[in-house]
Amino acid sequence: MFSLNVYKRIINLVSRSKVSVIGALLVSILLPVLLISIGFDSLGLIENPYFGFLLYVVMAPLLVLGILLLIFGTFFSRGGEEIGTYTVEYLKEQLSRPGRYTRIRRLLYFTVAITLVLVFVVGLASYSSFRYTSSSQFCGQFCHNVMQPQYTAYRNSPHSRVSCVECHLGKDADWAERSRFTGLKQLWAVATDSYPRPILPPITALRPGRKTCEQCHLPEKFHGSRLYTRERFLADEKNTRVRTVILMKVGSGDIEGRVAHGIHWHVSESQQVYYRAADHDREIITEVRQVEKGRKDVVYTRIPGIDGGTAETGKGELRKMDCIDCHNRPTHIFLPADEALDRKLAANTISPYLPYIKRQALEVIKKEYPSREVARVEISRGLQNWYRDNYPDLIDNNPNLFERSVQGVIDAYMDNVFPAMRVTWGTYRNNLGHSKGAGCFRCHGKLREAATGRVISDDCNLCHVILAENEKQPEIIKSLKGVIE
Ligand code: HEC
Ligand code: HEC
Ligand code: HEC
Ligand code: HEC
Ligand code: HEC
Helix, strand or coil, rough: CCCCCHHHHHHHHHHHCHHHHHHHHHHHHHHHHHHHHHHHHHHHCCCCHHHHHECCCCCCCCHHHHHHEEEEHHCCHHHCCCCCCCCHHHHHHHHHHHHHHHHHCCCCHHHHHHHHHHHHHHHHHHHHHHHHHHHHHHHHHHHHHHHHHHHHHCCCCCCCCHHHHHHHCCCCCCHHHHHHHHCHHHHHHCCCCCCCCCCCCCCCCCCCCHHHHCCCCHHCCCCCCCCEEEEEHHHHHCCCCCEEEEECCCCCCCCCCEEEEEEHHHHHCCCEEEEEEEECCCCCEEEEEEEECCCCEEEEEEECCCCCCCCCCCCCEEECCHHHHHCCCCCCCCCCHHHHHHHHHHCCCCCCEEEEEEEHHHHHHCCCCCCHHHHHHHHHHHHHHHHHHHHHHHHHHCCHHHHHHHHHHHHHHHHHCCCHHCCCCCCCCCCCCCCCHCCCHCCCEEECCCCCCEECCCCCCCCEEEEEEECCCCHHHHECCCCCC
């Protein structure tokens, strides 16, 4: 299609400037490598997050740099005595001579063709980079140590199939927001070791909003109440199994003529709950405002003297209550040590037949270890030693049972404790209950209606009915035989 001359001309053009030569080298090496790798990646043949990083965060930008150098060099860096090919005067001169016109036209065609190919490749590379940096794999695994606690908890949660960006950015986040997320700021923090340990909850930036959750959960569709049974194990010789049965008044926003009620009353459409907090973590709530169309706002203020005096009202941002104010740990669920063991015991990963296993396991997992590797060894050693001293035949008679249980205890620790990130038992609080006066009790029992003095109720039957609490043989389970176990 093109005469040899044109190629020569182009090579001439490029080789005249050092900048272009570097650019050309970069492009000719990276282009084929990138094309093939992106092909492999699209087919799902590449699993390693480090390869993705190399590809999209290092190589793709280098290719773009190469292209820029190439163009920059040919346009602006005229070497030798010859005048730059693309200057306006030169073009004018060339175009005014009929013989030369066709040649220059070919050159232009060639340039356009090359540009189109490059635009395609750069587009492909940026799209793949975007897709890659948005993947849970990148978010959770690339900065392995940093995100390990959140990624581990996420993988064990009901949302393990929801990608990180679906919650942290939502579907309709704009590009600016996304680029802030995928941007190099985080990478910089990791590279320079300047991130906080533990990583703080994203109270302001990147906190999922109500809309995010409502892509999948509609509060109007929740059912009335829900029965929960929880298995616990006592720290006695037999690891006695006890059960708690609670009827949670999950409730709903208003639907089909029913008024909003129960726990999800807070997120109904017909009225809204707003609040102000005195601190960044929104632990100390100083004012609550219940807003309903056609009604005067009901204002609640903090009861003086409760939990260390009054916090001033009227300060801080007035926020609309949403899902995350209660469900702050829908997926990064870190359990208390006690509960982590109870779950493994209930699943029989840790065998309840080992005498005192609950008590001994609790003792070893609650110790502080410098690292997860040390913890793994020490937990195992601690249990071995104790059982050898106190039940000398047990390990020899049940080697498999014992080994499996030790592994279960180690797993309970590994799922929740990350010394390198300073994440240990209880580091992240969960607002979906009322442990230590937090959660629901940030408002309930702490604020009262300014006008009438009526306190936001903390009646034990407001949110749930406790049908049995840590009982061996709850009556309620007997009477519901066949319905719940
Ligand atoms: C179901 C929604 C959801 C998904 C999916 C999700 N997160 Fe989160 N994430 C949250 C919420 C809610 C918070 C806490 C917000 C708050 O308290 O302000 C949070 C907090 C965090 C924090 C701050 C530390 C902390 O534990 O509070 C990090 C880091 C984080 N997420 C990373 C990730 C990564 C990495 C993934 C994917 C592997 C992911 N998230 C997936 C909802 C989600
Ligand atoms: C992409 C869809 C999706 C999004 C977005 C999502 N969830 Fe879920 N969520 C699910 C699915 C599916 C389940 C059920 C999983 C199961 O039962 O194993 C679930 C379960 C739950 C449960 C019940 C867990 C349990 O133990 O029974 C809660 C609570 C919940 N989600 C809250 C939230 C909150 C709060 C958000 C917003 C931060 C959110 N979800 C965002 C899909 C989603
Ligand atoms: C006032 C606190 C609060 C708010 C606000 C709240 N929830 Fe809940 N939600 C709860 C509690 C408490 C439960 C039940 C207890 C549990 O899951 O341990 C629950 C249960 C759920 C469940 C499981 C329901 C079931 O029956 O399976 C889903 C899903 C859920 N909430 C989603 C949401 C979404 C989405 C929003 C926001 C639109 C929201 N919640 C707002 C406190 C709240
Ligand atoms: C930001 C403050 C705030 C927080 C946090 C809060 N609530 Fe409430 N809640 C209120 C207010 C205000 C009312 C209305 C009180 C009234 O009318 O007396 C209310 C009412 C309720 C009601 C009665 C609804 C009805 O049927 O009329 C339930 C149930 C409830 N809350 C459950 C919870 C649970 C469970 C949590 C924690 C997971 C929680 N709340 C956290 C402010 C809060
Ligand atoms: C504002 C709502 C609210 C009020 C008022 C309230 N609770 Fe709760 N309570 C909850 C929620 C929500 C949970 C469940 C958290 C979870 O899913 O683990 C809970 C859990 C519990 C549990 C733990 C069950 C278990 O897992 O073993 C006990 C016990 C309990 N409440 C007792 C009480 C008592 C006693 C009172 C009265 C002083 C009370 N609650 C008042 C909301 C409330």
